[in-house]
Amino acid sequence: MIRTLKNVIRNVICMCLLVVWRMPKSNGILLTFDDGPDPNVTPAVLDLLRQYGAKAMFFVSGCCIETAPELLTRIVAEGHALGNHSFAHRRYRVLDWKKCADDLEKCNEAIAKYVSELVKFYRPPHGQLGWAPFLAVKKAGMRYIRWSVSIRDWELRDVDAANVIPEVKRFGDILVRQVKPGDIVLLHDYENPLVVEALKIALPVWKERGWALDQWDKCSSLHFPRQELK
Numbered sequence: 001m002i003r004t005l006k007n008v009i010r011n012v013i014c015m016c017l018l019v020v021w022r023m024p025k026s027n028g029i030l031l032t033f034d035d036g037p038d039p040n041v042t043p044a045v046l047d048l049l050r051q052y053g054a055k056a057m058f059f060v061s062g063c064c065i066e067t068a069p070e071l072l073t074r075i076v077a078e079g080h081a082l083g084n085h086s087f088a089h090r091r092y093r094v095l096d097w098k099k100c101a102d103d104l105e106k107c108n109e110a111i112a113k114y115v116s117e118l119v120k121f122y123r124p125p126h127g128q129l130g131w132a133p134f135l136a137v138k139k140a141g142m143r144y145i146r147w148s149v150s151i152r153d154w155e156l157r158d159v160d161a162a163n164v165i166p167e168v169k170r171f172g173d174i175l176v177r178q179v180k181p182g183d184i185v186l187l188h189d190y191e192n193p194l195v196v197e198a199l200k201i202a203l204p205v206w207k208e209r210g211w212a213l214d215q216w217d218k219c220s221s222l223h224f225p226r227q228e229l230k
C-alpha cells in the first residue's frame with residue numbers, strides 16, 4: 001500500500017515537472033522510434049515517412065550509432081528530431097542518478113560526433129520513471145518524452161514466417177484503432193522490419209483523416225530548463 005502510494009506520488013511529480021506524455025494542443029500525432037539507428041530498418045522507415053510527409057522523433061541508442069552514423073545526418077536532414085535513448089540501454093533502476101546522468105551524456109556525445117543540433121529530448125530505456133532519470137534529464141536541461149500509446153510492436157520481431165501477413169495486419173489495425181489526435185506513439189525500428197509494414201496500413205488512414213503527421217516541433221515550444229535551449 002505504501003509502495004503503491006509512493007509510486008503514485010513519484011509519477012505525478014514526474015508528470016507535472018518534466019515528462020511529456022501527449023502532444024500539446026495538437027490535431028496531429030507524433031510517431032517515435034526507439035533503439036536505432038538500424039542500417040537494415042531505419043532507411044525504410046525514413047522512406048515511408050517521406051512518402052506521407054510525416055516527421056518523427058528517433059530516440060537513438062548511443063551504442064548503435066557507430067553501425068550507421070550516416071543515418072543520424074539523414075534523420076536531421078529530412079526534418080525529423082533526434083532524441084537520446086541512453087548510451088548502453090541499461091535499466092536505470094539499477095543505476096544511481098549520477099551513473100544515469102553520465103550514460104545520458106555519453107549518448108549526447110556520441111550523437112554530437114555526427115550532428116551539430118542540440119538534442120533536446122530524452123527517453124530512458126523502457127521509459128522508466130524514477131528519480132535517477134528525472135534528475136539526469138534535469139541536469140542535462142532536456143525534456144523527458146514518454147508516450148501515450150504503445151502497441152507492443154517489439155513483438156513483431158518474433159513473428160514466424162508463416163504468420164507475417166496476419167500479424168502485420170493485426171498490428172496495423174491496432175494502430176488504426178488505438179491512435180487518436182494528440183497521441184505520442186511508441187514504436188521501435190531496431191531489428192524490427194515489420195513495423196514498416198504495419199505503418200503502411202495505418203499511415204494512409206491517418207492521412208485520410210486529415211491528421212497532422214509533422215508536428216514534432218510542437219514539443220520544441222515546451223519549456224526547457226536550460227536557458228539556451230529555449
Ligand SMILES: [Zn+2]
Pocket residue numbers: 034035085089125126
Ligand atoms: Zn529501448
